[in-house]
Amino acid sequence: MIFRSSVQNRSYGFMKDATLAPTIASFDYIIIGGGTSGCALAATLSQNASVLVLERGGSPYENPRAMDIDNFLNTLFNITPDSWSQPFISEDGVFNVRARVLGGDSVINAGFYSRAEEYYVEEAEWEMEEVEAAYEWVERKLVFKPQVVGWQSAFRNGLLEAGVLPYNGFTFDHIVGTKIGGTIFDPAGHRHSAADLLAYANPKSLVVYLHALVHKILFTTKGDQRPKAYGVIYQDADGVFHKAELAGNEMNEVILCAGALGSPQLLMLSGVGPKAHLESHDVNPVVVDLPMVGQGMGDNPLNSVFVPSPTPVEVSLIKVVGITKFDSFIEGFSRLRLSKPLNSRFFDGVLNLLSKTSFSTTSITKILKSIDLHLMDVLEIDGWIVNKVDGPISRGYLELRNKNPDDNPSVTFNYYQAPEDLEKCVKGLKTIMKVIKSKAFSKYKYPNATARELLNLMLSRPINLRPRHESALTNLTQFCIDTVITIWHYHGGCQVGKVVDKNYKVFGIDALRVVDGSTFFKSPGTNPQATNMMLGRYMGQKILRERNAFGKKIIRS
Structure with a gap:
């Protein structure tokens, strides 16, 4: 295995602000979203076609310090x-x-890198050798x-x-037991992201527009x-609208890589989704009635202890990571810091969000008043051990809240x-x-603090808006329900066999x-970013092979 990265902080000549885009332009492929899959896909397709990437966020290279491991929480919760x-x-x-940045979630996540399970690859009907090569890429x-x-340790x-x-x-590889996985943080503690994969691109065939909001x-x-599909309408940061169209080749495509929230949301806004729901939001015309768009939303529930x-x-x-036999993953962090004013800014941002949900400001204000977190200069967590439930059976759905593509849709995961x-x-x-309780870990916990007492501390933390039940103090089942949070691994909404076919x-x-x-x-796997990046590369190569075969067919005819 190769672990060295040849990419340092850099910008690319093909990366521009959308305000510099022409009013109309044409490309072979238009990729909506420059995230973990989108960057890998764009770099691959650019080898034999012209490619446009439309990313609604900015560049991760604009603020290198924010990519350092010390700033993980500050970057994740910097709400502006x-x-x-x-x-x-x-x-x-x-x-x-x-995420709202080129490189997607790989710019704001915890950096862990682990491949998918073997059975996952088999069920997806991916070619194993090509998957292996794409991961290595x-x-x-x-x-x-x-x-x-x-x-x-x-x-x-x-x-x-x-x-x-x-011990593995x-x-x-994803193997039952305890293992050390890869990381996208280099030995100096600096993050590398999916945006670095654009170093593979043909710079003459790729254009990336930042702050480009597709409507x-x-x-x-x-x-x-x-x-x-023949094109897209997008808006730059000055509010000016632009149009990008596909060039004439029959193999050219628009490809959505906007993530589990953005892709189903944009399909609906474009008239593809449940007809009755689209009509209730005055989306017109309804191009295709696809009832499963936005359905099957899943989020791996997380419960934790400080x-x-x-x-x-x-x-x-x-x-x-501890990969258990009962389909649960145990992971840990240490010495996380969230500094002021970012901690108070985050909670102010949460309060503003409440007007767009079914929750009242009373519930969160009550929780915030129970602690003085918004008054503290620094929030520091010594150790944080988390349990992620793998492959949750519980499923939810996503719906439009309004017709603004930059606003969050309404999403329900139905945890537990x-x-x-x-x-x-x-x-x-x-x-x-x-x-x-283990002897190995005893150095990093106070001797008089019991494991159950540490768990119960979570019941007084403002970690979610769910009600607390007294029985959670003794009943682990109720504790799970009351203290559930996310590990940011939500998925679904455009599932294979329901919204897209095996070729996506x-x-x-x-x-x-x-x-x-x-x-x-x-x-x-334990964390999805590796497979998201792999999928972009894997599908990029498959699409190019289809394109090449079509070209040869035209020549023969």
């Missing part, structure tokens, strides 16, 4: 109109964020082997002592013929609706309690695909 993180609150009462640019010392040994066996050492996909609709340490700890994000998900949570929390082409429409996490039935 042009920040890389855009907050939203699900109708379940859980805080969340979505990503890894050559931006993945590193982490150093595991101090807190992370004790956490790893605590997992083993708690019975999460065997360092590997990208609508355009379709030709002639009589009884199938609708066909562990104050009597011993100084290093700054570390996820390096070690299925009893099976709750069972996994309880088993995961019991494993965390064993880790906290949207049902009932020509020249339109979706290539991102909205197509997933479950989040691949």
Whole structure:
């Protein structure tokens, strides 16, 4: 395996602000969203076609310090109109964020890199050799082997002592037991992101417009013929609208890579989705009645415990994971810091969001008043151990809230609706309690603090808007329900077999695909970014092969 990255902080000549875009232009491929899948896809397609990427956010290279590991929380919770993180609150009462930057979630996440399960690749009907090559293509640019010392070392040994066996050492593979995974943070603690994959691109064939907000996909609709995507309308930061169209080749396409919230939302805004819902929002015309757009939304529920340490700890994000036999993943962080004014700015932003949800400001204000977090100069977390439920059966849905593509849609995940998900949570929390009690981890917890007491501290934290029940103090099932949060691995909304086919082409429409996490039935591996980037590369090569075969067919005819 290769771990070195040849890409440092850089800008690209093909990367421009959308205010510099012409009023109208044409390309072979128009990619909506320059995130984890979109950057890999664009770099690949540019080798043999002209490609336009429309990214609604800015460049991660504008503020290199924000990409350092010390600034993880500050970047994640920096809530301003042009920040890389855009907050939203699900109708379940859980805080969340979505990326708004070139490179997508790889710019704001915890950096862990781990491949999908073998059975996941088989069920997706991907070619294993090509998947392997696509992962390696990503890894050559931006993945590193982490150093595991101090807190992370004790956490790893605590997992083993708690019975999460065997120990698999360092590997990208998804294997039951305890392992060290890859990271997109280099040894100096600087983040590398999917945007670095654009170094692979042919700079003569690629244009990336930043701060380019796509409003609508355009379709030709002639009589009884199938609708066909032929372009998009997008808006720059000055409010000026631009049009991008596909060039004449029949193989040219519009490809949605806007993520699990953005892709189904933009399909609906363009007239593709549940007819009755679109008509209720005055979306017209309804191009294709696709009832499953926005359905099947999943988010891996997370429950956690903060562990104050009597011993100084290093700054570390996820390096070690315990992959249990009961489909739950145990991960940990140490010495996370959120400094003022960002902590207060985040909660002010949350308050503003409440007007766009079904929650009243009373519920969050009550929680905020119970602590003085918004008055503190620095929030510092010594240790944070989390349990992620894998492949939740509980599913929800996404709907339009309005017709503004930059606003968050309404999303409901229905956390822990299925009893099976709750069972996994309880088993995961019991494993965390064993880790906290372990001899290996004893240096990093106060000796008189019991594991159950540490868990119960979460019941007084403003981690979500859900009601608290007294029974949660003793009942782990109720604790799971009351303290659920997100690990930012939401997916669904444009799932394979329901909205797109096995080649990610949207049902009932020509020249339109979706290539991102909205197509997933479950989040691949322990963390999905590796597979999102792999999918962009994998599908890019497949599309180019189809394009080449079509060209040869035309020549022969």
